[in-house]
Amino acid sequence: MSLKKYIKPSFLRRIYGILDLLPDEIVLKLQYRVALGRRLNIKNPERFTEKIQWYKMNYRIPLMTQCADKYRMRDYVLQKGFSEYLPTLYQVCDKFEEIEFMSLPESFAIKCNNGSGTNIFIEDKSNMDISFIKNTINSWSKVNTLSIGREWAYKDIPQKIVIEELLDSNDNEDGSLNDYKILCFNKKAKLAWVDTTRHVDHRRNFYDLEWNQLQVVSDCPTTENTISKPYGFEKMIEIAECFAADFPFVRVDFYSVNGKVYIGEITFYPWSGCVQFTPDKFDYELGKSFNLPPITN
Incomplete structure (x- = not known):
């Protein structure tokens, strides 16, 4: 549930101003407790959602900032040799x-x-x-x-x-594109998820790299409609793993439009690390894939 629906923006800005004064660990523990109703284990994280919080606090390299910037990310993609896949x-x-x-x-x-x-x-x-x-x-x-x-x-x-x-496609009746997101851990792609009908009835399905649907639900319900493996899925994995060579964990987003693959964005903190998976054990399974790097700050 979003507080923005019920609280005036001016009041939210005052809250954010207060939060700015607090240390990261306190804010992240509070956010995690409010969002998920459980304590954040930051010292010995096991869940994926816990490791994302650790990632925020303890792994900080300039290249992450460049790639999180939707404009400067283009230079990174160019340096990697994939500029033809940019809009x-x-x-x-x-x-x-x-x-x-x-x-x-x-x-x-x-x-x-x-x-x-x-x-x-x-x-x-x-x-x-x-x-x-x-x-x-x-x-x-x-x-x-x-x-x-x-x-x-x-x-x-x-x-x-x-x-x-x-980018124009007929993926969904609401005019939205299917958004294909590849999650990579320790230099290798692990799984993908697909966002559909984002404008009217947001749905999300998870898949392994063989395009078998995983029985997992996150913050959006799954769609019962069949989603075929997109054109260029293997190229998506290739590009994502090329980027993943530079980071312990990264998510790379793609579109497949009219027989061409496009890179959407690169991100490091899906859901800001605050999402409840069903079944809950999926959080632990992803966490096992995420080998935490040495602290950089």
Whole structure:
């Protein structure tokens, strides 16, 4: 349940301001207790969700910040030799007033480089609501990912407005794309999950690397619709494992559109480490795959 539905943004900002004064360990223990109703074992973590909290606190390298930045991540992908799998970049701006709408194509996507769920999708430029776009973009500056979940990788990312190619597919009736996410532990891909119908009735299915569905539920129900293995799934795994060579744990997101694979984003803290799996033992199973690295800070 999101508190934002019931609490005024100004009050939430005051709460975040207070949280800023508290040490990471206290905030993460509080967040974990509130979200999952159990104590966080940070000294000897066994669950995946516990190890993500440990990861936030104890493993911090500059490359994580670059890859968490949806704009600077593109340079990392280029260096790895996979730039052809990135959507076309149109513009990068510091504020709404810098956007050159006249030079943009009829459809495009506007994204915030350091947020989650901070996207605007324009399918027809002639019908876009400029006031809505401006207000939405201005609201992104009020989102403090670091305070909310102490997600260290986002700490030093200057906020940018990224405008890129709008990927178009007929994956779902609501117009959303299937979002394929590959989880990698210790340099190897372990499993995938797929998000579908995100705009109207968000569903999520988990699969092994042979595309057998796993009987696991997270914070979204599963879909009963058959989801075929996407075109380019093997390429997704190849790319994800190439990136995973640089991190103890990473999730790499992809789209498969009209016979082509696209890289979406790279992230290190799924669900901010606060998700209840059913069955609960799945949390421990993923935790066994996550060998914690030496502390870096």
